Amino acid sequence: MTVWVASRFAPTYQGGLGAYTRQVIQGVQQKTHAALTVVCAAAEMESLPAAQGYDAFPVVELEMTRIGRISKPVWNRCASKPPLHGVLETILHRAWREPQITRPNVIHYVGTGWDFFGFAMAKIARNHRAHFVITPALHPGAWGNDRIDARLYNQADAIVCFTNSESQFLQKLGVVAEKISVCPLPPTCRADGDGSRFRKKTGLDSHRCVLFVGRRDEGKGYPALLRAWPLVLKTVPDAVLVLAGAGGNEYRELLAAIPTYSICDLGIPNEIEKADAIAACDIFCLPSAHESFGIVYVDAWSYRKSVVCGTAPACREFITDGQTGLWANQVPEQLAEKLIILLENQTMRETMGEAGKREQVLRFNEDTFNRTHFDALGLSNL
Numbered sequence: 001m002t003v004w005v006a007s008r009f010a011p012t013y014q015g016g017l018g019a020y021t022r023q024v025i026q027g028v029q030q031k032t033h034a035a036l037t038v039v040c041a042a043a044e045m046e047s048l049p050a051a052q053g054y055d056a057f058p059v060v061e062l063e064m065t066r067i068g069r070i071s072k073p074v075w076n077r078c079a080s081k082p083p084l085h086g087v088l089e090t091i092l093h094r095a096w097r098e099p100q101i102t103r104p105n106v107i108h109y110v111g112t113g114w115d116f117f118g119f120a121m122a123k124i125a126r127n128h129r130a131h132f133v134i135t136p137a138l139h140p141g142a143w144g145n146d147r148i149d150a151r152l153y154n155q156a157d158a159i160v161c162f163t164n165s166e167s168q169f170l171q172k173l174g175v176v177a178e179k180i181s182v183c184p185l186p187p188t189c190r191a192d193g194d195g196s197r198f199r200k201k202t203g204l205d206s207h208r209c210v211l212f213v214g215r216r217d218e219g220k221g222y223p224a225l226l227r228a229w230p231l232v233l234k235t236v237p238d239a240v241l242v243l244a245g246a247g248g249n250e251y252r253e254l255l256a257a258i259p260t261y262s263i264c265d266l267g268i269p270n271e272i273e274k275a276d277a278i279a280a281c282d283i284f285c286l287p288s289a290h291e292s293f294g295i296v297y298v299d300a301w302s303y304r305k306s307v308v309c310g311t312a313p314a315c316r317e318f319i320t321d322g323q324t325g326l327w328a329n330q331v332p333e334q335l336a337e338k339l340i341i342l343l344e345n346q347t348m349r350e351t352m353g354e355a356g357k358r359e360q361v362l363r364f365n366e367d368t369f370n371r372t373h374f375d376a377l378g379l380s381n382l
Contacts, residue, residue, distance in 0.1 A: 001032075001033070001034040001035065001105050001106070001379070002034065002035045002036075002037070002102045002103065002104050002105050002106070003028055003034045003035070003036050003037075003104065003105070003106045003107075003108065003377065003379070004036075004037050004038075004039050004104040004106070004107045004108070004121075004130075005021065005024055005025055005028070005036065005037075005038050005039070005108050005110070006038075006039040006040065006107055006108065006109045006110070006117070006118075006121045007021055007040055007109065007110040007111050007115075007117070008040065008041050008111050008115040008116075008117045009040055009041070010038065010040045010059050010061070011025065011038065011040075011110075015215075016137075016188070016292075016293070016294075016295045016296065017110065017137050017292075019188035019295065020110070020135070020137070020185065020188065020295070021110050022188075023185075023186070023188060023366075023369065024108065024110075024135075024373060025038060027366070027369065027370045027373060027374075028377075028379065031370055031374070032374065032379050034106075034379055035102065036058075037058050037060055037101060037102070037104075038058060038059045038060065039059075039060050039062060039099065039121075040059065040060075040061055040062070040117075041061070041062060041064075041096065041117045060099050060101060062096040062097060062098075062099055062120070063096065063097045064095060064096055064097075065094060065095060065096060065097050067091065067094045067095060068091075068094070068095030068096060071091045071095065072095070075088065075091075075092075075116055078091075079113070079114060079116075079146075079148045082147050082148075085147070085148055085151055088119075088148075089119050089151070092116050092117075092119040092120055092123075093119060093120060093123040095116070095120060096117070096120045098124055098127075103128045103130075104124070104125070104128055104130045105128075105130055105131065106130055106131045106133065106377050106378060106379070107121050107124065107125045107130050107131070107132050107133070108133045108134075108135070108377055109121045109122075109132070109133070109134050109135070109156075110134075110135045110137065111134075111135075111136070111137075112136050112137075112138060112143060112144040112149045112152070113144075113146065113148040113149035113150070113151055113152035113153070114143060114144070114146060114148060114149060118134065118152045119152060122152065122155045122156075131157050131158070131377070131378050132155065132156050132157050132158075133156060133157065133158045133159070133160060133376055133377055134152070134153060134156040134158075134159050134160070135159070135160045135161070136149065136153060136159065136161065136166075136170070136292075137161075137162070137292040137293070138161075138166060138169065138170070138292055139219070139290040139291060139292055139312075140165075140166075140169045140290070140313070141289075141290055142219055142290040144292070145169065145173065149173070150173040150174055150175075153170060153173060153174075153175050154174055154175060156175075156179065157179070158179050158180075158181065158376045158377075159175055159179050159180045159181070159376075160180075160181050160183055160372065160373060160376050161180060161181070161182055161183070161292075162182070162183060162184065162185060162292055162293035162314065163182065163184075163292075163293060163313075163314040163317045163318070164182055164317060165313040165314050165317050166182075166292060166293075166314060167180045167182050181372050181375065181376045182372075183368070183369060183372035183373065183376075184293075184318070184363050184364045184368060184369075185293055185295050185298060185364060185369060186298070186360075186364050186365050186366045186368075186369050187295070187298050187299045187301075187302040187360065187364070188295050188298075188299060189271070189274060189275050189278060189296075189299040189302065190271050190272065190274075190275035191275075191302070192275065193272075193274075193275030193276045193277075193278055193279030193280075193303060194275075194276050194279060195276065195279035195280035195281075196280075197276055198273075198276035198277055198279065198280035199280050201276075202242075202264050202280075204240055204242075204264065204280065207238050207239065207240045208236065208238065208239050208240070208282045208343050209239065209240040209241070209242050209264070209280065209281050209282055209283075210232075210239065210240075210241050210242065210281065210282065210283045210284075210285050210339060210343070211242045211244070211277055211278065211280075211281035211283070211284050211285065211300075212225055212241065212242070212243050212244065212245070212285055212286060213244045213245055213274065213277070213278075213284075213286065213296050214244075214245045214286050214288070214296065215245055215246055215247050216243070216245050216246065216247040216248025216251065217247055217248070218289075219288060219289055219290045220245075220286060220287075220288050221286065221287030221288055221289065221310050221330050221335075222245075222247075222248060222251060223251050223254055224287055224330035224331070224332060224335055225241070225285065225287060225335065226251060226254040226255055226257075226258065227254060227332035228332040228333070228335040228336040228339065229241050229258055229262070229336075230257070230258060231332060231333060231336035232336045232339050232340055232343070233258075233259070233262055235340045235343075235344070236340060236343045236344065239262060239343055240261075240262055240263070240264055241258070241262060241263055241264070242264045242265075242266065242277055242280075242281060243263065243264070243265045243266065244266040244267070244268070244269050244273075244274060244277060245268065246268055278299055278300055278303050278305065279303050281300075281305060282305070282306075282342070282343065282349060283305065283306050283307070283308060283339065283342050283343065283349065284296065284297065284299075284300035284305050284306070284307045284308070285307070285308040285328075285339060286307075286308075286309065286310065287308065287309065287310035287311075287328050287329070287330055287335055288309065288310040288311075288312045288315060289310055289311050289312055289330060290312055291312035291314045291315050292314060293314050293315075294309065294312065294314060294315040297309060297315060297318075297319060297325070297356075298360055298364045300356070301324070301353070301356030301357055301359060301360040301364075302357065302360050303353075304350075304353035304354055304356065304357045305349075305353050305356070306325060306326075306342055306348070306349040306350075306352040306353045306356070307319060307324070307325035307326075307352070307356065308325060308326050308327075308328050308335075308338050308339060308342070309325055309326075309327060309328065310327075310328060310329065310330060311327075311329050311330070318359070318363075323352065323355055324352060324355045324356045324359055325352055325356065326338045326341070326342065326352075
């Protein structure tokens with residue numbers, strides 16, 4: 001049995017989807033006897049930051065063909081015009097050269113139709129009569145829910161998604177319910193985070209702190225959090241906001257308006273720094289409007305941290321307001337109010353953190369993750 005795990009990028013980049021792909025790879029390597037190869041598109045690889053400690057699997061970068069190079073400038077235009085989808089799919093079938101490696105019995109593609117690479121994988125799967133599985137990780141209203149995406153999803157033999165809300169959305173796109181498996185995700189962060197080390201290194205000492213980890217964009221609620229933070233400081237003047245993640249240059253003025261003593265900016269941390277920051281924080285806050293799941297909340301629960309989520313249906317599906325976390329929106333005054341409630345109430349923080357930890361252990365664990373994926377991939381008996 002040979003399994004290809006495929007995605008547009010090699011799964012060494014930082015972010016939730018990269019971490020998810022690495023978990024799939026490690027599960028197949030450690031828990032089955034299947035041979036595994038990681039396949040990715042060659043384009044744009046060098047621009048991605050490599051994660052640390054995940055180089056123990058073979059990666060094959062597919063070479064783009066002359067047809068692919070010539071046609072690439074028009075892919076986006078074709079994808080936005082449904083009458084041209086058939087033509088685009090034909091082009092994409094020939095845009096990458098099939099690698100001369102062991103033929104696959106299973107191809108697990110992580111991505112959407114707009115990533116384009118999935119159509120090449122679908123074609124290879126058909127050529128070799130391989131079982132074709134997709135994890136779309138779609139963000140309803142943001143990406144993964146267009147007609148070109150639905151065209152790809154409906155070619156899959158099985159779909160793995162992360163929440164019931166994602167499953168329902170896929171069914172609205174025309175995916176047959178029987179093809180869909182819902183799989184909650186286990187923590188992806190390191191388990192050896194050292195909060196004391198982080199506080200000493202950053203000079204936080206005993207300051208109460210709120211941690212944000214994610215892309216610094218509107219969808220993740222980054223500008224809303226920056227607007228809310230001065231309101232938090234009026235009530236909790238010694239609080240510190242710890243920031244981690246890529247992007248955010250367009251919000252430099254918002255960041256500059258916050259007193260520097262109340263900001264700890266980590267840039268893009270490595271896995272050890274990220275785990276240390278989670279272990280050190282009092283509250284984890286990611287007020288997202290769009291998420292396919294929100295693995296960082298589960299990461300925070302694994303360290304018994306209280307969490308504040310946004311309006312994304314995927315997050316609100318598994319975070320119970322007032323029990324395992326607090327729901328907020330991106331209105332600065334309301335978001336600030338939620339943060340102040342937790343910052344001023346240590347007992348509430350600890351109670352919610354413990355409740356979150358129980359949820360993580362019971363529902364968001366590796367055994368459930370591996371079992372669901374092996375069933376979808378047809379590897380349960382290996």
